[in-house]
Amino acid sequence: METAEELNFYFRAAFSGSVVVFGLDKGLIKVLLVKRPKEPFKGLFALPAVLVYPNDSIEERVDELIAQVTGTRIFYKKQIRAFADTSRHPLGRVISIGYYSFININNCQLIDNLEDGKGEWVDLKTIPKLAFDHNEIVQAAKRRLLAKMSTQLAGFEMLPEKFTVKQVQEMYEASLGHALDKRNFRRKILSQSVIEETGDLLNPWEESGKAPMLYRLNRAEYLAKKEAGHKFEIF
Amino acid sequence: METAEELNFYFRAAFSGSVVVFGLDKGLIKVLLVKRPKEPFKGLFALPAVLVYPNDSIEERVDELIAQVTGTRIFYKKQIRAFADTSRHPLGRVISIGYYSFININNCQLIDNLEDGKGEWVDLKTIPKLAFDHNEIVQAAKRRLLAKMSTQLAGFEMLPEKFTVKQVQEMYEASLGHALDKRNFRRKILSQSVIEETGDLLNPWEESGKAPMLYRLNRAEYLAKKEAGHKFEIF
DNA sequence: ACAAAAGTGTTCCTATTACACCCATGG
DNA sequence: CCATGGGTGTAATAGGAACACTTTTGT
Numbered sequence: 001m002e003t004a005e006e007l008n009f010y011f012r013a014a015f016s017g018s019v020v021v022f023g024l025d026k027g028l029i030k031v032l033l034v035k036r037p038k039e040p041f042k043g044l045f046a047l048p049a050v051l052v053y054p055n056d057s058i059e060e061r062v063d064e065l066i067a068q069v070t071g072t073r074i075f076y077k078k079q080i081r082a083f084a085d086t087s088r089h090p091l092g093r094v095i096s097i098g099y100y101s102f103i104n105i106n107n108c109q110l111i112d113n114l115e116d117g118k119g120e121w122v123d124l125k126t127i128p129k130l131a132f133d134h135n136e137i138v139q140a141a142k143r144r145l146l147a148k149m150s151t152q153l154a155g156f157e158m159l160p161e162k163f164t165v166k167q168v169q170e171m172y173e174a175s176l177g178h179a180l181d182k183r184n185f186r187r188k189i190l191s192q193s194v195i196e197e198t199g200d201l202l203n204p205w206e207e208s209g210k211a212p213m214l215y216r217l218n219r220a221e222y223l224a225k226k227e228a229g230h231k232f233e234i235f
Numbered sequence: 236m237e238t239a240e241e242l243n244f245y246f247r248a249a250f251s252g253s254v255v256v257f258g259l260d261k262g263l264i265k266v267l268l269v270k271r272p273k274e275p276f277k278g279l280f281a282l283p284a285v286l287v288y289p290n291d292s293i294e295e296r297v298d299e300l301i302a303q304v305t306g307t308r309i310f311y312k313k314q315i316r317a318f319a320d321t322s323r324h325p326l327g328r329v330i331s332i333g334y335y336s337f338i339n340i341n342n343c344q345l346i347d348n349l350e351d352g353k354g355e356w357v358d359l360k361t362i363p364k365l366a367f368d369h370n371e372i373v374q375a376a377k378r379r380l381l382a383k384m385s386t387q388l389a390g391f392e393m394l395p396e397k398f399t400v401k402q403v404q405e406m407y408e409a410s411l412g413h414a415l416d417k418r419n420f421r422r423k424i425l426s427q428s429v430i431e432e433t434g435d436l437l438n439p440w441e442e443s444g445k446a447p448m449l450y451r452l453n454r455a456e457y458l459a460k461k462e463a464g465h466k467f468e469i470f
Numbered sequence: 471a472c473a474a475a476a477g478t479g480t481t482c483c484t485a486t487t488a489c490a491c492c493c494a495t496g497g
Numbered sequence: 498c499c500a501t502g503g504g505t506g507t508a509a510t511a512g513g514a515a516c517a518c519t520t521t522t523g524t
Contacts, residue, residue, distance in 0.1 A: 009289075010249035010250075010287075010288065010329075011247050011249045011327055012246050012247070012249075013248050013249060013250055013289045014246045014248060015250070015319075015330055051245045052245075053244065054248045054327070055321060055328065059319075079317065080316070081314050081315070081316050081317065082314065082317035082330075084250070084332060085292075086290060086291070086292050091242070092246055093290065094245075095332075097317045097319060151386075165503095166502095166503085181487075181488075183488095183489085183504085183506080184487070186504080186505085187505095187506095207496095207501070208495070208501040208502070209494070209495060209496080209501040209502035209503060210493070210502065210503045210504075211495075211502095211503085212503060212504085213504090235466070400476095401475090401476085416514075416516085417476095417477090418478070419513075419515085421477080421478085423513090442474070443522070443523055443524075444473080444474040444475030444476065444520095444521070444522060444523080445474090445475060445520070445522055446476085446521090446522080447475080447476060447477090448477090
């Protein structure tokens with residue numbers, strides 16, 4: 001066994017959680033960024049992130065972080081991986097554990113927080129230069145989003161409780177980065193029987209033409225399919 | 236900005252790399268385990284792991300670790316994710332970054348190392364109770380293996396330089412956990428033109444019957460296909 | 471000649487793709 | 498009545514799944 005001094009020397013790293021919060025806004029995938037209110041990288045955009053105390057659960061701290069910045073606790077979240085380059089943080093060895101998250105933008109109340117600054121929704125396609133290695137984390141999150149949406153029915157956390165088929169299609173199109181055939185998409189998603197009619201029409205409906213039907217997720221069916229290793233592929 | 240004391244308190248975590256090394260042995264996926272030579276969990280099987288000094292690159296340290304235990308530097312390796320439960324290590328907050336790796340078992344010279352103990356190849360299907368949260372890491376690695384092999388041409392690092400189509404099929408069968416049709420598999424993999432005939436037959440050939448042809452990976456074609464987001468699905 | 475493993479084609483069926491019109495509503 | 502978006506069906510094609518026999522070689 002290592003001597004106490006040797007062992008002690010290992011316990012000098014810090015770690016943080018950083019999160020790429022995805023939301024859907026008018027057919028575009030947006031990412032929640034904050035302007036750093038303090039050094040290092042003061043004034044640059046960055047991902048919401050927290051340093052985590054050695055005794056704290058990182059999952060809990062990241063949940064809190066998301067809740068603090070977005071004003072809601074309703075979201076999906078999943079770890080991407082650890083980002084651990086030796087030089088990623090100027091103040092010492094800080095390993096960041098990256099997460100991505102889906103949230104309904106319209107549920108959010110972006111709070112102007114002294115700690116973190118206020119969040120802004122930025123189009124995923126036009127992310128600026130970010131603090132630390134956060135551009136790399138966003139890249140990894142983007143790949144995960146693509147992989148997830150390519151193979152699974154997912155992302156409903158970005159939609160309202162009741163949604164139209166078109167909204168689902170737009171979410172898929174934005175995630176995959178290209179258009180999909182309306183009839184084929186509709187047939188495919190409805191054939192899975194994980195979304196069901198509510199009986200309601202979208203209301204208010206400002207456009208001309210017919211108001212679309214509202215659907216909701218059948219959560220029981222959805223979970224069952226997920227457990228069964230259900231596949232839903234769109235490329 | 237945090238005060239220096241506050242900030243200092245964050246820098247009290249340690250981190251390690253843990254690796255699930257996969258190899259293929261007579262049609263079975265095996266995992267490299269070591270018997271822990273020291274506390275904690277002395278005597279239990281565990282994954283090869285290293286604590287990493289705050290200034291060191293974890294990627295490099297994990298590469299070294301694999302080389303130390305297996306005696307070769309030829310392998311594939313990829314991060315799974317961070318394992319960061321507060322109570323995963325009895326001596327303090329130690330975050331472990333999990334990796335999985337593919338290696339050719341026949342290239343390995345398992346070395347009896349004072350630090351790590353000697354490695355043993357254990358059938359993935361009969362992994363015993365392991366130290367720390369290593370069973371969880373193995374589970375995650377197994378899922379990654381399944382996901383990777385289900386959607387990609389991969390794993391050639393587990394095979395010798397020249398291999399038979401049957402060996403590739405056995406690798407896939409072991410990874411996926413079920414048998415595949417010989418003719419369909421052969422057609423499918425050959426149609427990708429990422430493996431090519433060497434002209435040689437397997438030799439020595441102790442079985443009765445015809446000696447099988449040896450193929451090799453066409454690395455240029457393989458990389459090109461990989462870049463192009465090539466898909467190869469087998470479920 | 472026989473035992474054992476390698477190697478090879480075809481058929482069926484399901485799933486994906488491509489594609490155009492009618493309907494309902496609001497102004 | 499017209500403009501706008503919602504909602505629907507069919508035909509062609511490609512890819513996956515199921516399946517059995519012949520060839521080669523060593524004993």
